[in-house]
Amino acid sequence: KAGVTQTPRYLIKTRGQQVTLSCSPISGHRSVSWYQQTPGQGLQFLFEYFSETQRNKGNFPGRFSGRQFSNSRSEMNVSTLELGDSALYLCASSLVAGGLAGELFFGEGSRLTVL
Amino acid sequence: GDSVTQMEGPVTLSEEAFLTINCTYTATGYPSLFWYVQYPGEGLQLLLKATKADDKGSNKGFEATYRKETTSFHLEKGSVQVSDSAVYFCALILNTGNQFYFGTGTSLTVIP
Numbered sequence: 001k002a003g004v005t006q007t008p009r010y011l012i013k014t015r016g017q018q019v020t021l022s023c024s025p026i027s028g029h030r031s032v033s034w035y036q037q038t039p040g041q042g043l044q045f046l047f048e049y050f051s052e053t054q055r056n057k058g059n060f061p062g063r064f065s066g067r068q069f070s071n072s073r074s075e076m077n078v079s080t081l082e083l084g085d086s087a088l089y090l091c092a093s094s095l096v097a098g099g100l101a102g103e104l105f106f107g108e109g110s111r112l113t114v115l
Numbered sequence: 116g117d118s119v120t121q122m123e124g125p126v127t128l129s130e131e132a133f134l135t136i137n138c139t140y141t142a143t144g145y146p147s148l149f150w151y152v153q154y155p156g157e158g159l160q161l162l163l164k165a166t167k168a169d170d171k172g173s174n175k176g177f178e179a180t181y182r183k184e185t186t187s188f189h190l191e192k193g194s195v196q197v198s199d200s201a202v203y204f205c206a207l208i209l210n211t212g213n214q215f216y217f218g219t220g221t222s223l224t225v226i227p
Contacts, residue, residue: 004158033214033215035217040219041219042204042217042218042219042220043159043204043217043220045214045215045216048214056213056214058214090158090159092158092159103161103164104151104159104161104215105160106151106158106159106160107158108156108157108158109158
């Protein structure tokens, strides 16, 4: 079956702009989580959506937001971009909320560069 | 709070060498423990897991044992190959299932 698909794979923005990233989970998976990956910090949890509801949120400013649609596809948005937002943004899906089934399935990520 | 600490990289080994990547955790509850691997240009994928104390997870020649007494889940492989070159992440999730906590990753390069 198809894996987790993230679009776009690469993008370049300038400070102050906003960006929207998209994630299509594995068919049948209702949970989508987002992570920010940077060389020094590893993976930092942004938020998780389950059945269109934000279930959990990490310690990021309000500029970072997300949503999930009825088909489980998810988007995340970052407004007023800062240089420090440059990172690989990873989406992960799982069958049940919080990955309690024991496995997250990751997409290849969207690499954002802010100039 | 809940967290995972893993050894700093990068790690460079010759082919067929023995690999250990250390991972320790702090958890307010009872966690399940995981190792994920990220090959160049790809997303993370599950390598192995253990859900209770003294369990041993294994896959592709890699092993890790859940040690509650030392709060550790060290990754080992007896003989690494060039194809094992990747970044390895230790992670935990509590049985309450709120979120995964990942370590910062350890980059491994295996040279022929």
